[in-house]
Amino acid sequence: xxxxxxxxxxxxxxxxxxxxxxxxxxxxxxxxxxxxxxxxxxxxxxxxxxxxxxxxxxxxxxxxxxxxxxxxxxxxxxxxxxxxxxxxxxxxxxxxxxxxxxxxxxxxxxxxxxxxxxxxxxxxxxxxxxxxxxxxxxxxxxxxxxxxxxxxxxxxxxxxxxxxxxxxxxxxxxxxxxxxxxxxxxxxxxxxxxxxxxxxxxxxxxxxxxxxxxxxxxxxxxxxxxxxxxxxxxxxxxxxxxxxxxxxxxxxxxxxxxxxxxxxxxxxx
Numbered sequence: 001x002x003x004x005x006x007x008x009x010x011x012x013x014x015x016x017x018x019x020x021x022x023x024x025x026x027x028x029x030x031x032x033x034x035x036x037x038x039x040x041x042x043x044x045x046x047x048x049x050x051x052x053x054x055x056x057x058x059x060x061x062x063x064x065x066x067x068x069x070x071x072x073x074x075x076x077x078x079x080x081x082x083x084x085x086x087x088x089x090x091x092x093x094x095x096x097x098x099x100x101x102x103x104x105x106x107x108x109x110x111x112x113x114x115x116x117x118x119x120x121x122x123x124x125x126x127x128x129x130x131x132x133x134x135x136x137x138x139x140x141x142x143x144x145x146x147x148x149x150x151x152x153x154x155x156x157x158x159x160x161x162x163x164x165x166x167x168x169x170x171x172x173x174x175x176x177x178x179x180x181x182x183x184x185x186x187x188x189x190x191x192x193x194x195x196x197x198x199x200x201x202x203x204x205x206x207x208x209x210x211x212x213x214x215x216x217x218x219x220x221x222x223x224x225x226x227x228x229x230x231x232x233x234x235x236x237x238x239x240x241x242x243x244x245x246x247x248x249x250x251x252x253x254x255x256x257x258x259x260x261x262x263x264x265x266x267x268x269x
Contacts, residue, residue: 010026010037011025011026011027011032011035011037011038011041012024012025012026012038012041012042012045013026014045014048014049016049016052016054016055018209019054019055019056019057019209019210019268020055020056020057020058020059020202020205020206020209021048021049021052021055021057021058021059022058022059022061022202022205023042023045023046023049023058023059023060023061024060024061024062024063025038025042025060025061025062025063025067025068026062026063027063028062028063028064028065028066029064030072031064031065031066031068031069031115031116032062032063032064032066032067032068032069032121033068033069033070033071033072033073033074034068034070034071034072034094034120034121035072036090038072039090039093039094039095039098040094042094042098043094043097043098043101046058046060046098046101046102046105047097047101049101049105049107050101050104050105050106050107055107056107056208056209056210056213056268057107057108057109057110057205057206057208057209057211057213058102058105058107058108058109058110058205059109059110059111059112059201059202059205060102060109060110060111060112060124060125060128061111061112061113061114061197061198061201062113062114062115063114064114064115065114065115065116066114066115066116066117066121067111067113067114067115067116067117067121067125067137068117068118068120068121068124068125069116069117069118069119069121070118070119070120070121070122070142071090071119071120073146091151095120095123095151095152096151098124098152099123099124099127099152099153100153102124102127102128103127103153103157103224104220104224106214106217106220106221107213107216107217108129108130108205108208108213108216108220109127109128109129109130110128110129110130110131110132110201110204110205110208111124111125111128111130111131111132111133111201112132112133112197112198112200112201112202112205113125113131113132113133113134113137113139113188113197114134114137114194114197114198115134115136115137115138116137116138116139116140116176117137117138117139117140118139118140118141118142119140119141119142119143119152120151120152122139122140122141122142122152122154123150123151123152123153123154123157124152125139126152126153126154126157126158126161126187127152127153127157129220130189130204130208131187131188131189131190132188132189132190132192132197132200132201132204133179133182133183133188133190133191133192133197134179134191134192134193134194134197135179135180135191135192135193135194136179136194137178137179137182137188137191137194137197138176138177138178138179138182139176139177139182139187140174140175140176140177141154141158141170141171141174142174143171143174144171144172144173144174145174150171154171158170158171160227161185161186161187162185162186162187166185179191190204210266211266212245212248212250212251212254212264212266212268213250213266213268214244214245214248214250214268214269215245215248215250215251218241218242218244218245221237221241222234222237222238222241225237248269249267249269250264250266250267250268250269253265253266253267254266
């Protein structure tokens with residue numbers, strides 16, 4: 001077993017063990033609110049994971065009773081007083097690259113939502129490929145409550161998860177969506193007891209890290225392409241990506257294992 005634990009900052013932990021990168025928001029005393037240091041560290045951690053060929057899956061989670069409550073408003077109000085509109089440059093500098101790293105990295109991302117996820121915190125969870133949430137967790141869009149528009153990709157992800165009508169409702173009338181409703185709406189894939197969240201989320205991410213990660217990357221690319229292109233163009237894209245996947249070592253391993261009635265051991269190549 002190979003392992004590496006790095007503190008990107010005191011507020012973000014980065015652990016890489018046998019192909020699984022775990023990125024943990026570690027500002028529990030502030031409910032993992034996003035101050036400047038945390039946003040920089042989270043962006044850097046996710047970009048590190050995205051670009052590292054040794055990483056085959058990513059688990060994003062938090063410590064304490066919150067996953068992430070979004071922007072640190074105490075720091076934000078100070079920035080508004082000192083810098084005016086430039087305080088919102090954080091969307092371009094932090095939230096956009098964080099969301100793009102989550103949604104577009106060529107490997108699966110699991111969000112282990114251990115508690116409340118609000119604003120950008122919810123947006124980051126929605127940008128993940130799979131969400132395992134504690135039965136005590138909840139989502140809220142939050143933006144309207146502080147007179148802001150959407151960020152962290154929520155205008156793109158939320159309608160795709162729950163449909164345009166429900167997304168509009170959740171944005172215009174932000175409220176707490178608790179775990180059972182989150183599962184029903186499609187905001188969560190799996191709800192587990194809070195005391196088992198860490199174990200269950202890691203198990204899901206571990207399964208993905210041990211899987212055919214090149215194929216997973218192609219699936220992510222195909223689905224992202226299909227959301228904004230015609231069927232004909234999407235079929236052409238699928239053909240391109242299938243040729244790439246079919247040329248992989250993992251495809252040969254899987255076919256040979258199937259014929260031999262064995263379990264394949266994928267390499268991510």
